Every structure is written in C-alpha cells, then in structure tokens.
Amino acid sequence: MLDKKKTIAVIGGAEPSPEEARLAEEVGRELARRGAILVCGGLGGVMEAACKGASSEGGVTIGILPGDNSRSANSYVQIPIVTGIGYARNVAVVKSAQAVIAVGGSYGTLSEIGHALQSSIPVIGLNTWSLSRNGQPDNSIILAQNPAEAVAKALNLVTD
C-alpha cells in the first residue's frame, strides 16, 4: 500500500561522482526500507542511482520527466510523468514531495533547492551546495553525514 504522505524527492546531477552515485543508491534503498515513495527528475546519474536503490528494496519510484517521452526515463522509474515543460519540471519534483534530499548536484539541483526552500519544503543535503547571502551563511539546508541520517531527518520532518 502506497503511503503518499511519505513522498521524498531525491535531487542531484546527471553526472555524479562515483561516491555521489553510491550515496544516492543508498538513499534510495533506505527510503524504500522505510516505506517512503521516491520522486525524482527521472533521468540518469543521481536520479537513476536513487531509483535503482529503491527498486532493489521493493520501493515505489516516480520520475517527473522534462521531455516529451517516457523513454527518457531511467529503467528504474516505475511511474513516469511526462511533463513536456523542460526544466520548469524542477518545480513539480520538489512540490510533489514532503521533503527533499540533495545529493551532490549542479545548477539544476541548485534551482530545485531554491524552489523547495521558497515553498517551505525542507531540504537535507549530502555533499551538496552550501549557501550564503550578503556574506552571511544561510543554514536552511539541513546537513546529513550519510544516507541513513539523511533519510531519517527527511522522514522526521514529514508532518503526519
């Protein structure tokens, strides 16, 4: 049975380092073990690694795709959403989740962090961006030391 109240987005780049891919896969596994639905951007890299991990533990994976065709989804996406709206789909990725886990990531990930924080959706970070504004650190991204801690923090933040 799907528990839609525990949907967690995993965001990160299409070209992760091997370590980032490993972290993302373990995040996916841990989300599945804890009964959460994984939502992501549906493509390769961190998105694929996370979906692979979740699938290996019997979890549900949603991929919200930028393009016009479900064939662009990585092979571990069970539910492809074909938006056709390009990177504006980043908004839907984060809004469809109760919390976001960022693993590494480049500028697309940065845009998703911005959209999530703008919508008051908590962001947990693993080896990702850190922010400061006018020289003052912004600590909105909640740091985690490892995948299990990231998932635990994300699920603790989900309001029942």
Add this chain to the structure above:
Amino acid sequence: MLDKKKTIAVIGGAEPSPEEARLAEEVGRELARRGAILVCGGLGGVMEAACKGASSEGGVTIGILPGDNSRSANSYVQIPIVTGIGYARNVAVVKSAQAVIAVGGSYGTLSEIGHALQSSIPVIGLNTWSLSRNGQPDNSIILAQNPAEAVAKALNLVTD
C-alpha cells in the same frame, strides 16, 4: 506490479452530470480490471469518479494537480503529483498517458483533447466534444458507446 506501458488518462470536467460521473467511474473500474494505470488531473468530478472506480478494483491512480498542495487531490488519488503550474498541467496529464479517454467535459477538457491530438496521443470519446474545421468534420476523436468499449479501444491502441 505496475505496467507503465499501459497508462491511460481519463479527462473530463469537475462538474459532470450524474450520467457522466457514472460513466467515468465505470471507465476507472474497467481500466483497473485490465491492469492499466489511471492518470488524471487529480481533482473532483469526472477525475474523482474515475479514481474511485479504479480504486474499487485495486487499480493504481495518479493525479497531476494544478495547484501547490496535494490536499487538493481527490481522496482516491494514490499518487499525487503537485505541479504548481496551473492549467498548463493539462499537457502533462495527456503526455503521461499512451491514450486518453474523454468523458463529457468542458473547455479544460477541450484543451486536453487539443494537446493530446497535437502530440499524436489517441483520444477516445464518451459523450464529449465533437469537432469540425472550416465546416469539415474532424473525426480524430474515436467514439465509444460505453465505458468497456472506450477502455478496450484505448488499450488496443497502446503500442507494446
């Protein structure tokens, strides 16, 4: 097990006639019986009736919502996608499916029919719009006489 190759959109208005609601619910039931995933706009009316029908037969229901919050989903949506893009989400509803079944419907449904046909996604119609252009009938909407026929025609059109 989800078979994402059989995802069918059900489109129609938020304020259907009782007959349209009955048709939509039966479309949902039949889709679930035949193992298809139902995708819709996630709100009330035809969308809710179709999700209710699918849920009653153990089917999977996806609701691609226009607003900023999953609470706007009808209670039979198992997988809410929160787009935040308003009625531009109509594009995602049809693009996420291999075929579309229109039940009744108003102008939002008409826009979805246009988007589907523009993307060469077949549309099956039950008591819905009919079109002509420059005085010539356009027969792109495939007519069905009842929900079972609509679902059969939709699934026959899905390419494996």
Add this chain to the structure above:
Amino acid sequence: MLDKKKTIAVIGGAEPSPEEARLAEEVGRELARRGAILVCGGLGGVMEAACKGASSEGGVTIGILPGDNSRSANSYVQIPIVTGIGYARNVAVVKSAQAVIAVGGSYGTLSEIGHALQSSIPVIGLNTWSLSRNGQPDNSIILAQNPAEAVAKALNLVTD
C-alpha cells in the same frame, strides 16, 4: 506608447493555407492600425504572417516561444519571450491577451481555444474550429467574416 490594455493574441497553425496566411497578415495590420499589441506563439505560419502584418504598420509584436532559444522566433517578433516549457506555453499566449483571434489552425490552436474559453477570454474565429458537445453546438467562438471584423469584435470586447 504601448497600451497594454489592448493586447490581442493571434493563434493559428505553423502550416496555414495561403488564404489563412493572407487573413493572418491582414489581422496583424489591422491590430497595429488600431493601436493594439499583438501577442502570439512566435513561430512560423499564421504567427509569422500576423507579426509581419503588424510590423508593416508599425505595431508591437510579442512572441511567446515554446523552446529554449529566441532564435526560433520569426523575424517579425520584436519581443521574444523564451519559456522553455514547450506547448504548455499555449496557456501563456492566451492568458497574456484580453481577446484571442483564431485563424485556421490545427490541434495546437484547438488547445489554445480551450485554454482561452476556460479562462473566460473571448475567442473570435476566422475559418477555424467549430465545436459541439454531446451533439449540441457550442457557440462560444465568435465568428467573423473578415480580418477587419475580427479585430473590431476583439477590441470591442476588451474592457477598459
């Protein structure tokens, strides 16, 4: 001086008949003569013909593009808006206008007619779609016999 209260969308296909292109160009000219801003989807065909007509009379032309680059705009677009959201930009084309003039058109135009009528934005039709629902004609599209009449009807509907 731009009078943003008179912004009229011209919608229609990328592959018009010669007659449709002629009508669109004259619609553009007439809009410019009457001081209205023209907004369109920014690409070729009806969109280009309308922008060409407006430009020839010193009018202002806005093109709301589906893709990622302003180079896709026709050469008569003065103000290209680059959305990157594909055909979901159809919503923005009609919402940015106080009235819509449809010239010919295919399924993309049909989707724009649906979005406009859903948002209570009046649609004037020249050789375009006609609609019926459940066998009953829907007369929401206001018919015009020629470009001057189409523009006159559109501007009359704009609330000051």
Add this chain to the structure above:
Amino acid sequence: MLDKKKTIAVIGGAEPSPEEARLAEEVGRELARRGAILVCGGLGGVMEAACKGASSEGGVTIGILPGDNSRSANSYVQIPIVTGIGYARNVAVVKSAQAVIAVGGSYGTLSEIGHALQSSIPVIGLNTWSLSRNGQPDNSIILAQNPAEAVAKALNLVTD
C-alpha cells in the same frame, strides 16, 4: 526601436531592504540609458524598483507574471506576460534574457540563479547569494560593486 539582442533580466526579492531597492532602481535606470530591454518577474520589491528606474529613463519593461492576471503586475511593467504557471515562470524570466543581474534576493532568486547558470546564461550579482559546493567556492556569479558596473558587465557579456 527595441533591440531584442540586449534583453537583461533583473531578479530579486519582493521584500528588499531599502538599499537593495535603491540598487535595483539604479540598475533599471542604467539599463534604459544603455538601450537595453528589462525583463523581470513583474511583481513588487526589486522587480518594481528596477521597472521604475527603467521607466524613468524611457526604457522598455517586461514582466513575466506567475499568476493568472495582469493586474498583479507592478505599475511600471509595460508589457505584462501572464503565464499562469506559478514559480515555474522563473525559468522563462531568465531564459528570455541574455544576461541576469541579481539584486539581493531570497530563495526564488536562488532558483532563478540556478536556472540561469544551468542554461549558461551569465549572472551578475549585487549583494546577492554566494555559493559553494562540497566546500569549494563556486565563482559562477560575477560580482559587481555597483549598478553601473553590473549593467556594464551584463552588456559586455551579450554576444552580438
């Protein structure tokens, strides 16, 4: 005459400090003096201050609005684009420009910086976010000390 090859986005928050508002207004003035078109998100705060500045020097101002109605535009927007797609419009704001000037800003601005850098659109920063990734500074945001320098850097980056 509009020179669409010099369209610069000004991004920043709806609730700027007085100093940020002053900077944004001067950025707008300087853009207009140098013949550039100003595009922004069309609302209040930094967006309004920049439009006010540009208008005071006879410049052209475009506001790409998130909502469903042009009435939400600040009073200095000459060309309102009504997208109806919420904060997904942030993508269109930056993609419609050849360079972006960020003045202060909160998380929405951060998302726009991410979208711009993802699309290889240069970002010039005035009292805005600074970024680091995995503990390494990311210097993609080009720093400027004052509005004139920000505008000069932006226009120098525009490829003819």
